[in-house]
Amino acid sequence: MARPVLTLILVRDERVVRADFGARGGLTLRRLERPAEEDLASKVEAALAGSAPARGLAVLASEVFLTTCLLRSAALTGLTAEEARRAVGYEVESLSGRPTATSALAYAELARQGADSSFLVQELDSFELEQLEGVARRSGARLLGVAHPGALRRPLNGDGSWQRIELWPRALIAVRDGGNEPVLIAAHDPRRGWRELVTPWLREGAPCELLLGAPAFAPDAEATAPELRCDLAVDADLERFLRAWAGALREKRAAPLLRPPPRPMPTSFRVALAVLVALLVAGACFAHATLLGQRHDTLRAELLRARERTTTSRALQRSLRDVERELAEADAQLSQLERSEQRLRSSVELARTRLPAILEAIAAQRPEDMVLQSLYTDREGMHLAGLCLGPELPDQLALALEGTASAYGWSVNQARKEATSRNGTLAWEFEIVLRDVVDREGG
Amino acid sequence: MMSGDARQSFLKLILPALVIGCGYAVFHGAGLHKTGTQLETDLANARSREPSDLELTSLSAREGELRARLDSVSVAIAERERAQPATSAALLGERRRTEVLAALTRLVAAGDLALEASRPRPRSNLGRVPSRLLALGRRVGAAEPGLWEVRVVGSYPAVQEALARLADSGLGCIPLGLRMEPNAAGLPPSWTWLLWM
Numbered sequence: 179m180a181r182p183v184l185t186l187i188l189v190r191d192e193r194v195v196r197a198d199f200g201a202r203g204g205l206t207l208r209r210l211e212r213p214a215e216e217d218l219a220s221k222v223e224a225a226l227a228g229s230a231p232a233r234g235l236a237v238l239a240s241e242v243f244l245t246t247c248l249l250r251s252a253a254l255t256g257l258t259a260e261e262a263r264r265a266v267g268y269e270v271e272s273l274s275g276r277p278t279a280t281s282a283l284a285y286a287e288l289a290r291q292g293a294d295s296s297f298l299v300q301e302l303d304s305f306e307l308e309q310l311e312g313v314a315r316r317s318g319a320r321l322l323g324v325a326h327p328g329a330l331r332r333p334l335n336g337d338g339s340w341q342r343i344e345l346w347p348r349a350l351i352a353v354r355d356g357g358n359e360p361v362l363i364a365a366h367d368p369r370r371g372w373r374e375l376v377t378p379w380l381r382e383g384a385p386c387e388l389l390l391g392a393p394a395f396a397p398d399a400e401a402t403a404p405e406l407r408c409d410l411a412v413d414a415d416l417e418r419f420l421r422a423w424a425g426a427l428r429e430k431r432a433a434p435l436l437r438p439p440p441r442p443m444p445t446s447f448r449v450a451l452a453v454l455v456a457l458l459v460a461g462a463c464f465a466h467a468t469l470l471g472q473r474h475d476t477l478r479a480e481l482l483r484a485r486e487r488t489t490t491s492r493a494l495q496r497s498l499r500d501v502e503r504e505l506a507e508a509d510a511q512l513s514q515l516e517r518s519e520q521r522l523r524s525s526v527e528l529a530r531t532r533l534p535a536i537l538e539a540i541a542a543q544r545p546e547d548m549v550l551q552s553l554y555t556d557r558e559g560m561h562l563a564g565l566c567l568g569p570e571l572p573d574q575l576a577l578a579l580e581g582t583a584s585a586y587g588w589s590v591n592q593a594r595k596e597a598t599s600r601n602g603t604l605a606w607e608f609e610i611v612l613r614d615v616v617d618r619e620g621g
Numbered sequence: 622m623m624s625g626d627a628r629q630s631f632l633k634l635i636l637p638a639l640v641i642g643c644g645y646a647v648f649h650g651a652g653l654h655k656t657g658t659q660l661e662t663d664l665a666n667a668r669s670r671e672p673s674d675l676e677l678t679s680l681s682a683r684e685g686e687l688r689a690r691l692d693s694v695s696v697a698i699a700e701r702e703r704a705q706p707a708t709s710a711a712l713l714g715e716r717r718r719t720e721v722l723a724a725l726t727r728l729v730a731a732g733d734l735a736l737e738a739s740r741p742r743p744r745s746n747l748g749r750v751p752s753r754l755l756a757l758g759r760r761v762g763a764a765e766p767g768l769w770e771v772r773v774v775g776s777y778p779a780v781q782e783a784l785a786r787l788a789d790s791g792l793g794c795i796p797l798g799l800r801m802e803p804n805a806a807g808l809p810p811s812w813t814w815l816l817w818m
Contacts, residue, residue, distance in 0.1 A: 525757075
């Protein structure tokens with residue numbers, strides 16, 4: 179069997195009803211007539227026995243003291259919730275006869291009337307509330323709240339404008355639409371009429387529901403149309419009533435509800451929780467440090483790589499400059515070697531051919547009227563000497579030799595000549611010097 | 622709104638965590654954050670100077686190319702230097718003195734010249750050895766220049782022809798100087814050649 183989503187327990191003196199609401203709106207009712215237990219907790223425990231209740235458990239009990247009180251609106255201004263609760267408690271203490279210090283109290287503001295505010299107050303002994311919470315906990319449920327079954331501020335029949343008179347053991351309650359409308363609560367005696375009591379409060383023309391949670395003064399009850407009556411002794415009416423409460427609880431419009439005070443956290447649990455939170459924070463710090471450390475490692479690796487690449491690039495550029503310089507030097511050395519070899523080759527060729535070349539040139543250029551008598555070389559160069567019949571002939575020869583002499587490493591000096599008579603004929607002695615310039619000019 | 626007790630209780634609950642968190646933030650987290658910021662700045666600076674892959678590849682390729690050229694030129698230089706003695710010897714031609722003199726005698730005889738003398742001449746005023754020939758001689762292993770004197774008798778054209786053939790002969794002897802002296806009438810002049818070998 180599926181676990182219900184809400185369990186409501188209605189306690190009216192000796193009558194106890196358990197209502198389990200299913201997830202799809204189904205409702206199971208179970209009545210416990212005249213239970214032997216006398217206290218509220220025992221009655222609830224007896225109602226919860228047998229099958230597991232829903233996680234959420236609400237108790238509606240006529241044992242809860244319900245009243246209204248009037249307070250100065252400013253009296254609660256600036257007070258904490260606990261201080262305001264105590265202030266309201268002191269206000270209703272004389273009515274309920276329960277000391278505020280040992281009572282659980284819940285209140286809701288109904289309406290402002292000038293400088294005053296009207297409050298709906300519910301009160302129960304703290305001990306009883308704690309007992310109820312213990313019962314709920316033992317049965318695997320959580321106590322959503324405890325309230326008097328009366329003064330539910332929503333209609334039992336349809337929507338629209340409504341007002342209702344509720345008869346409960348020891349209490350008569352009149353409530354009407356509008357979340358903040360006043361609620362009239364008075365003592366109830368089934369032997370006496372009550373309609374006159376509420377007539378001034380009722381709105382004219384609006385239908386008035388009658389909720390019978392306790393025996394009623396018959397003449398007054400019969401004055402209400404049957405369709406507006408809700409008798410909790412009748413299952414259909416009871417179901418309608420409980421569904422209305424379940425709806426209010428679901429919509430969180432069932433205030434005020436008596437709720438168990440928050441249980442102080444055990445010291446060991448508090449310490450464990452503090453340690454857990456500290457561990458969580460320490461873990462978060464460690465995770466943060468680890469993540470940052472990993473990020474830093476990544477950044478360092480990238481930085482190292484970038485620097486290595488930069489260093490590599492600089493080293494390559496330096497190496498490139500060195501290689502370029504070495505290559506230039508090597509090229510120059512190779513060119514020098516080539517030039518040197520070429521010069522050597524030229525020098526050897528020149529040395530081999532210069533004497534035959536100049537002898538050939540002399541033989542070719544020598545004028546007819548010239549006799550070459552002497553030819554020798556020394557450290558200065560080559561000397562040509564002889565006789566000729568004209569003073570211009572040595573010059574002609576010198577001029578004619580200039581080309582060949584220059585090509586083979588000589589420079590031709592001006593011819594020296596001197597007239598002389600040989601056998602009665604005028605002749606000219608001459609000397610031409612071809613000065614050696616091979617080493618002197620670096621050729 | 623949280624009440625005073627609840628606030629105090631909550632604060633006690635989270636106090637150790639707060640101490641740990643604040644301690645971490647102050648003593649470690651701030652340092653980590655600063656380090657991270659510094660690293661990011663350094664990385665940005667380093668990346669602004671970092672060469673691209675293309676630049677590195679280009680530099681590396683250029684260096685390789687230049688090194689290859691350098692190696693090639695170095696090899697060429699070494700080969701030339703190693704080949705210098707052989708090259709120089711080839712330039713000078715046949716240098717074995719006996720062979721050279723024998724060839725010279727044949728050349729003189731073939732040129733219608735009469736050989737009168739052929740002898741070493743350590744010193745002569747007919748000419749001097751050019752410095753490049755001296756260097757060449759040292760390169761091929763000649764301890765000192767060897768001067769040789771040859772005296773022949775013959776006509777001017779015969780001497781000219783003989784010297785031309787000597788130049789083409791490939792013999793390792795080079796004429797440095799000569800002297801022509803007239804002889805008695807009707808006789809061809811005498812010639813003295815100064816040869817370097």
